[in-house]
Amino acid sequence: MIKYVLFFAFLCPTLLALGQSSPVASVDTGIIGQARYRIDFPANWGQSGGSKRLLLYAHGYETMSSRRGKLSGGWMAPFLKKGFAVAQSAYRKQGWAVSEGVDDTEALRQYFVKKYGQPDTTFITGHSMGGMITLATIEKYPQHYQGALPMCPISDHIYQSLQKHLFTVLVTFDALYPNTLALEKLANGTAQPTSGELIAQKLNADSLTGQQFGRRFAIKYKDLPGVLWFFQEIYRDISQQAGGNPFDNTNTLYGGFSDDALVNRKTVRLAAQPKSRSFLGAYTSYSGKISDPVLLVHTTYDELIPPEIGTGYDAIVRQAGNDPLFVMKFTDGQGHCRFTPGQTEAVFDQLRNWVKAGKKPVAGEVK
Structure with missing residues (x-):
């Protein structure tokens, strides 16, 4: 629901x-x-x-x-x-x-x-x-x-904003709650978004981390399951339309968490497909x-x-x-x-x- x-x-x-x-x-x-x-x-x-x-x-x-x-x-x-x-x-x-x-x-x-x-x-x-x-x-x-x-x-700038917020929310949540999201499979179209209900269960098992995560992105704790489900939907949609992952965090350093080193150590690093970067088109800038x-x-x-x-x-x-x-x-x-x-x-x-x-x-x- x-x-x-x-x-x-x-x-x-x-x-x-x-x-x-x-x-x-x-x-x-x-x-x-x-x-x-x-x-x-x-x-x-x-x-x-x-x-x-x-x-x-x-x-x-x-x-x-x-x-x-x-x-x-x-x-x-x-x-x-x-x-x-x-x-x-x-x-x-x-x-x-x-x-x-x-x-x-x-x-x-x-x-x-x-x-x-x-x-x-x-x-x-x-x-x-x-x-x-x-x-x-x-x-x-x-x-x-x-x-x-x-x-x-x-x-x-729409592309930069999606990478800075939507993509960062997904990859850093994946680092803090491993085996919850399937980002690489979402990008290649071989997985469905993890449901909000399952995400809520993961959050409730470690609510302190979830509350800290929500504060990092100015998202209320109660809204996190729905936001994470919805962001997966958009990520899957854009990646499939673009023919692959359009975002790149291979050179990104994340901060603002209780343990930044841990987050960066566990964050999956995804390279953008060259042609996918330009998918969002002429109206992104x-x-x-x-x-x-x-x-x-x-x-x-x-x-x-x-x-x-x-x-x-x-x-x-x-x-x-x-x-x-x-x-x-x-x-x-x-x-x-x-x-x-x-x-x-x-x-x-x-x-x-x-x-x-x-x-x-x-x-x-x-x-």
Whole structure:
């Protein structure tokens, strides 16, 4: 059960909004290329000279072991109530799909314009991997958008962030709890991820080490089984798509543990397959070259994407000289993408006001 709870928290972080009544008046669904899509329209959208507002939404990561997610409009209420049509693509494949997400979202935007006309304003948003797609899109297609709202993404260099956090969590846990994970077999596709239940049993047999391990990575002890299961899923997916292990720790020295020498002595050393390193593609390095306002929001506790890699975009845009177009907000949410409907509505209003009135929001907490 652990893995399913974590999966739904990651894929559908805004399930918190499901209790809201949905102002959906009509829906357009279908397939573009190999990607399913859904467009939700609020009442009176574009009628009698009314406004024609569009929001593109990019969803998060979908595990390869799951059934294909159902595109839903019920939790889009914070955007629909503002008069925005909300368009979302399911992407042409499951798993790691940042490149596909960028391309399929753009194909959906083009379809929308061709069928319904050019919107008055267009924004893009997304959670988690969808937040990465949001950042990549606003850099590649700035001419089509007025602003972007990336929520809880990896916003630093994606390859380096995955190696620094996800891969490091897995290999150092494997060193502290031998014979629990099968990383080499996961990479070559000959093993399944160790279940969260089995990981919990191993942790409970040595809870002191587990608590120290959790503190090292700013992950609550209770969240470790689900995080470790989920990270295995992503590692297996990326390795299989890449044709081998894309990460390399042969020259890495790990620190911050109660016995660093022991951890480094026992850590399995995996070399990256040369062609696998480049698998993540063109959208793994952000340029910071933006020409539209970008408001990024993150929680203060995120068990999957910690704040240090979730908020790295600030340094990137500063280096590019575009910091006047970027602001970061945070909430006290306790978990990955745990934003309330009210917080989502608040940051979206701030972004829209920034675009309309030219007043940049003040960085800080969203209540």
